[in-house]
Amino acid sequence: MTRAFLDVFGVPDAFTGIPMPGRTDDRILQDALRRAGLEADERKLDAFRSRYRLALAEEIERPHPGKRVMPGVVELLRELRRRDAVGLGLLTGNYEEAARIKLEHFGLLDFFEFGAYATDAADRNGLVPVALERARARGFESQTPRDVVVIGDTPLDVLCARSNGAVAVGVATGGHEAETLREAGADVVFEDLSDTAGFIEVLGRVRAGNREAS
Numbered sequence: 001m002t003r004a005f006l007d008v009f010g011v012p013d014a015f016t017g018i019p020m021p022g023r024t025d026d027r028i029l030q031d032a033l034r035r036a037g038l039e040a041d042e043r044k045l046d047a048f049r050s051r052y053r054l055a056l057a058e059e060i061e062r063p064h065p066g067k068r069v070m071p072g073v074v075e076l077l078r079e080l081r082r083r084d085a086v087g088l089g090l091l092t093g094n095y096e097e098a099a100r101i102k103l104e105h106f107g108l109l110d111f112f113e114f115g116a117y118a119t120d121a122a123d124r125n126g127l128v129p130v131a132l133e134r135a136r137a138r139g140f141e142s143q144t145p146r147d148v149v150v151i152g153d154t155p156l157d158v159l160c161a162r163s164n165g166a167v168a169v170g171v172a173t174g175g176h177e178a179e180t181l182r183e184a185g186a187d188v189v190f191e192d193l194s195d196t197a198g199f200i201e202v203l204g205r206v207r208a209g210n211r212e213a214s
Contacts, residue, residue, distance in 0.1 A: 004052035005113035022156030024093035024118035072193035077111040087140035128164040155184035
């Protein structure tokens with residue numbers, strides 16, 4: 001994003017100090033523009049997204065010790081995909097093209113049948129209704145809000161779930177500790193997703209109305 005901003009708007013280090021985790025790319029970009037005293041029309045915004053996509057495709061190939069799939073993610077996705085009543089959607093603050101680049105790099109894209117992205121709603125809380133609409137188009141019907149589960153690693157992910165009546169699952173593999181996610185209102189918190197069977201069992205209890213604090 002820094003490289004794209006410099007190329008399109010001519011401002012270096014535009015995102016230094018701007019919070020990113022859990023926020024949409026659009027909100028992050030708008031913060032950078034305001035701080036730089038700039039306004040951007042659709043042509044400039046499209047140019048930024050295009051340049052960002054190219055820069056990310058290059059950057060994702062560079063080695064970095066922190067770039068990896070978190071414990072248990074693949075195993076859990078495989079287990080959930082085997083269940084006919086479960087629809088797997090990607091709800092992310094990334095632009096759709098950026099999300100695809102990231103997931104394709106790690107071999108995760110094919111797990112997700114639908115999604116909602118920063119290109120669908122600037123406010124992260126507005127992404128759940130978009131994802132639900134796309135889930136219904138795929139034949140998945142939620143009878144109650146508790147049929148929807150949002151898994152994330154920031155307090156904003158938790159807020160996104162709770163603002164839509166969904167089950168909020170916090171995972172402390174990002175920059176926020178388990179206690180922080182609990183304080184944000186998560187229904188259940190895991191240190192990571194390595195215990196597939198345990199996750200399924202706890203999630204069943206939580207959806208039934210028994211709040212966990214694990």
